[in-house]
Amino acid sequence: MDHEATVGDSGADDPAAGLEFERNRRTAHIDALRGAGTNPYPHRFDRTHTLGELRELHGALEPGTETDVPVRVAGRIMLKRDQGKLIFITVQDRTGTIQLFVSKSEVGEDGFAAIVELDLGDWVGAAGIMMATRKGELSVKTSSVSLLSKAVRPMPDKWRGLSDVETRYRQRYADLIVNDEARRMFAVRHEIIASFRRTLHDHGFIEVETPVLHVEAGGAPATPFVTHHNALDMQLYLRIALELHLKRLIVGGMERVYEIGRVFRNEGLSSRHNPEFTLMELYQAFGDYTEMMGITEHLITTAARDATGSSVVTIDGTEIDLAVGWRRARMIDLVAEATGREVHPNQPRETLVALAAEHEVRVQPYWGTGKIIEELFGATAESSLREPTFVTHHPVEVSPLARVDPADPHLTERFELHVGGRELANGYSELNDPREQRARFEDEQRAKDAGNLEAGTVDEDYLRALEYGMPPTGGLGIGIDRLTMLISGAQSIRDVILFPTLRPEVF
RNA sequence: GCGCCUUUAGCUCAGCUGGUAGAGCAACGGACUCUUAAUCCGCAGGUCCUGGGUUCGAUCCCCAGAGGGCGCACCA
Structure with a gap:
């Protein structure tokens, strides 16, 4: 692909890095993919298993073993560990995560070059066979990886995640991705x-x-x-x-x-x-x-x-x-317990107003005795009911x-x-x-x-x-x-x- | 609505009662075929929330405003 098209040709006003630069870089990459005949947003990809299902089926695989079980999986790239001619990619779906074991010798020069270009946050589909690495990590030994949806915006910090509460509520999508x-x-x-x-x-x-x-x-x-x-x-x-x-x-x-x-x-x-x-x-x-x-x-x-x-x-x-x-207890009994004074809606309003004043309840003129008792409950007993x-x-x-x-x-x-x-x-x-x-x-x-x-x-x-x-x-x-x-x-x-x-x- | 706290790079955070900013991750360039937040080398990235004010000079001090959090009030 035309790598030169992905960087370095931005306008003079564009920053050399930062969010805008990153989005420009990725959109330029999308254009380059389209130019090369690759759809960065293909219509569908059929998976054979969810990632949780794979873990359930093959989680006990011995370290260093390889099966002949073909699988097709899909997920979002959460981590990427580039080893030169070997790349480990952690993908996530809603059931869990799994590692893609991507070897240059397995996917070929062109396939490997395309995988190198993938970003954290991209959705990918992968085909391969189940294996466990020498360290025992359950992986898909990948024969091909296809881009399912290109992320234009970078993900939150891969380790520290997203903790700013305002951003978590406003951008719940980002919160759900990482937290x-x-x-x-x-x-x-x-x-x-x-x-x-x-x-x-x-x-x-x-x-x-x-x-x-x-x-x-x-x-x-x-x-x-x-x-x-x-x-x-x-x-x-x-x-x-x-x-x-x-x-x-x-x-x-x-x-x-x-x-x-x-x-x-x-x-x-x-x-x-x-x-x-x-x-x-x-x-x-x-x-x-x-x-x-x-x-x-x-x-x-x-x-x-x-x-x-x-x-x-x-x-x-x-x-x-x-x-x-x-526990079941009458409201009037709980108020009595908390204040040491018997209360009942049939008491004179003045009596309850006085008790309310002792507990810093501001009585509204339209409150009757029942409402005052409820407010007294709120002020004295309620918060202690753990x-x-x-x-x-x-x-x-x-x-x-x-x-x-x-x-x-x-x-x-x-x-x-x-x-x-x-x-x-x-x-x-x-x-x-x-x-x-x-x-x-x-x-x-x-x-x-x-x-x-x-x-x-x-x-x-x-x-x-x-x-x-x-x-x-x-x-x-x-x-x-x-x-x-x-x-x-x-x-x-x-x-x-x-x-x-x-x-x-x-x- | 009131009080207190808070806002610095895409993310997570430093920043000394004042001299206009740093780190890690992400990104970018490079090395690497068993990594686990991979590692190593290099490089770049900023409306210090906004607007005023004080000052020779403000991310820092003052005032006003905006967003958010927590408490109070109201309520479930």
Whole structure:
């Protein structure tokens, strides 16, 4: 090939090295390949094995032995060790890596010259036979190597990798190429979701899809994203929860439904919050909150085993086995435990306001006693709940869709799962009395009018659905991102979301 | 939104309360037929995030801004 065309003929303004020089060099090489009749982006290459399969089949090959097993493999060049007339190339696919043993005497002068020109990051296909080197490294003794896709941009450092977190999130493709840990996170995430689907299928749940664009954003206390539909000329909200549509399906008699879907909340970002995140919600006719706690334990423990092979997770450096039963404690009891004072929504508001002040909780004027208790819980007890704990019996005020506890009209049949100081799941016995639901919605609407932006509104269609009759039902929601963090050991939610929300990059 | 930290070559990082920058890897030229981040020799590569200011002189000090991280607030 015309090697002179690949270097040295760049314009006077081009730098002598650096990124631009490198890209120019490689694009010039692509032109040279095309000029010589070689397609740098050929249509296909058929492989006989993945690299993991080869390791499984031939991993036990004795050092220095050669088989007569022909193979065709493909992968990205990660390392290249040039020995003069012998080149060792480490290629990677999603199942692992393998070494290509490239001898000039095997591939010929022209073939060898082309292989010398390959860059780290290029995708290649190779044909050859299986062998193990004298040192025992499983290799493909290569008879030919073909370029499958030329990389124009250089890879991150082959040893130190890519560690700049901003670049890792913005250029996830580069992160996935070089960081095993990044690939592992998303493998775990996939296994958790796949495990959920298996478990739910086994329990007779049907997976459904409900609207993302809502006329009213309900089902959770949160600030929605607002958008607009042009043809209908109407304001729409991106959903903040799956709940209200899924329960309409329970009214319709579907009995066991779930959805794993993206929800959107227009709130702050942190290492535990991304504006869009994934929620699994399920609803089971003839279930209640105690059954939901059982399903929660089963789903999460099974997912941990499926994803990592173990039900043991590490929380803040401490190993915790999810398979042992989880503590259950009422919210009011946990607050009492943390503050040394009994609390209950039926207490005078002034009493709770005073206690809140002692714990530096800033009470909003529109908060009732139930909301103050929930905030007190958040300020005093929540962060100490490292081991999985079902916090139960939330006040009615903060649970507008949950059934009241028959033993205490101020509390609900509800639970939240807390692990490692953060909320992971939420469930309850669903309120199915349309008249009571209307009254609760009206309370919400009043709170909204009084200044609580996160309060709900009266969802007339949902009330109409309830009027057709919803069976007694248990419901559950699990935050998939946070669960993935727990099981994978990720420190930031951005490590378990492929493309986390960032401010736009300036090019 | 507030506070603290951070931004230097494609990547990973040095850079002395101020004298306009270095290394390793990658790249480029060369040697090498069993390497494992191959090794060895040589060579090149910079908007020191941006804009102001102070100074004879700023990667360094000051101010403003941008991106990112962490905490707080909000929330899941």
